[in-house]
Amino acid sequence: MAWTDERVDLLKKLWAEGLSASQIASKMGGVTRNAVIGKVHRLGLSGRATPAKPQRGRVNEGTRAATPRSFAPAPKTFEADDNEPEFLEPLVLDGGDMATVSTLNKNMCKWPVGDPTSEEFHFCGQSAQTGKPYCAYHAHMAFQPSNTSRKDRPRPQQRILAHRKAG
DNA sequence: CCCTGATTCGC
DNA sequence: GCGAATCAGG
DSSP: OOOOHHHHHHHHHHHHHTOOHHHHHHHHOSOOHHHHHHHHHHHTOOOOSOOSOSOOOOGGGGGGTTOOOOOOOOOOOOOOOSSOOOOOOOOBOTTSOBBOTTTOOTTBOOOEESOTTSTTOEEOOSBOOTTOSSOHHHHHHHTSOSSSOGGGSOOHHHHHHHHSOOO
16 A cells, blocks of 8 residues: 555545544554654654653664654644634523533534533534535634634633633 | 553564 | 554553
């Protein structure tokens, strides 16, 4: 099974979607998770999940300690998103018909809103993008690099809570 | 023991 | 470039 352009594109898509290497390998078929991971690395897509691992060294590193691999300069340059989707009004209907875990549909945004332990906890519920668990707005946020301080970015929870009806 | 990704190395 | 083997963490 060779890595055709379509294969690579699908791989990158699934990887960006958040699927695990084994899941991608299973979906695509003909490849193992090792192959997927290897390809992901060669594509330079690595760097997702298991962040608590600054560097990795094999036990046998002593044999080739004289070959210090140059660290990747991490050319991941994220440009400022000026075309950021506008915040959509949360799906809050009269009577409290909010998007709860039980009312979530496949095409509904599954972005958590509020405290999971709180009664007012619900999900965004906006029309999610096809193939994505979140709406345009939250899908955009979900893909933001965690390294950058997103504190300046308004938290959806705060805004949504403010929209809740008083009674 | 299951899962995950990361890295190395022979092909 | 490819991927199994292996490593390391959860």
